[in-house]
Amino acid sequence: xxxxxxxxxxxxxxxxxxxxxxxxxxxxxxxxxxxxxxxxxxxxxxxxxxxxxxxxxxxxxxxxxxxxxxxxxxxxxxxxxxxxxxxxxxxxxxxxxxxxxxxxxxxxxxxxxxxxxxxxxxxxxxxxxxxxxxxxxxxxxxxxxxxxxxxxxxxxxxxxxxxxxxxxxxxxxxxxxxxxxxxxxxxxxxxxxxxxxxxxxxxxxxxxxxxxxxxxxxxxxxxxxxxxxxxxxxxxxxxxxxxxxxxxxxxxxxxxxxxxxxxxxxxxxxxxxxxxxxxxxxxxxxxxxxxxxxxxxxxxxxxxxxxxxx
Numbered sequence: 001x002x003x004x005x006x007x008x009x010x011x012x013x014x015x016x017x018x019x020x021x022x023x024x025x026x027x028x029x030x031x032x033x034x035x036x037x038x039x040x041x042x043x044x045x046x047x048x049x050x051x052x053x054x055x056x057x058x059x060x061x062x063x064x065x066x067x068x069x070x071x072x073x074x075x076x077x078x079x080x081x082x083x084x085x086x087x088x089x090x091x092x093x094x095x096x097x098x099x100x101x102x103x104x105x106x107x108x109x110x111x112x113x114x115x116x117x118x119x120x121x122x123x124x125x126x127x128x129x130x131x132x133x134x135x136x137x138x139x140x141x142x143x144x145x146x147x148x149x150x151x152x153x154x155x156x157x158x159x160x161x162x163x164x165x166x167x168x169x170x171x172x173x174x175x176x177x178x179x180x181x182x183x184x185x186x187x188x189x190x191x192x193x194x195x196x197x198x199x200x201x202x203x204x205x206x207x208x209x210x211x212x213x214x215x216x217x218x219x220x221x222x223x224x225x226x227x228x229x230x231x232x233x234x235x236x237x238x239x240x241x242x243x244x245x246x247x248x249x250x251x252x253x254x255x256x257x258x259x260x261x262x263x264x265x266x267x268x269x270x271x272x273x274x275x276x277x278x279x280x281x282x283x284x285x286x287x288x289x290x291x292x293x294x295x296x297x298x299x300x301x302x303x304x305x306x307x308x309x310x
Contacts, residue, residue: 088116
């Protein structure tokens, strides 16, 4: 459909006169008449009845008017969806219960007028592909690639080191401990059925296990978070690792315990990745927000992270 003709039709309907519509659109009255005539021909109906006092909508014109307004609103939304500063900033947070979602939520609290489109992609490879293609503006990821191997035009910076905790049921040996050292976990069963070979989080926990002699089991079907929590609640031997900021909810009678891991503290290295040529102003604001928060964090003293972490 000819959108300039639709816009002209709406202008005439609002003004009630072809001459007034021409003035509003900054075109000649002849151009307005030509556009409306072309639209009427395309639709096969008369939209206006010309009178001495101007133009009056026909029954077909009255039926078409709300749809014409919808078309113009859809045109504006389509243009805004790709206009930097007008469209929502699209950010991948891995999972809505995880620390990156909390970081993005904190940014939104400080910038409530910023529109966000929050997505959850699978792994770093998918995220890098989406950032490079422009499908998303940014992604929070642990990057196992060295900087020189990032795709051309992609930038990344480490924005948050998240302490890892032990999660165990009330009958577990460490249930009453306020903290455990990584070396103390050697010989204990750490069960993480959500580890997927080849992902960045699997690479992180493989490095953690190797560094401290910990055995991590990824066997068995992954039925999701709730079944995992139920199993831990009733087990005296099983425990798992979770991020300090991972949001978990369980029934009160499960009595699960989140136990700090210290000496050193393993931290999961979240980085933000984006395209160097992305002009979205909200992306700059997000990076500034994360940089300010990073400058006030606990630093690297007494922590451990894999050698590949940025």
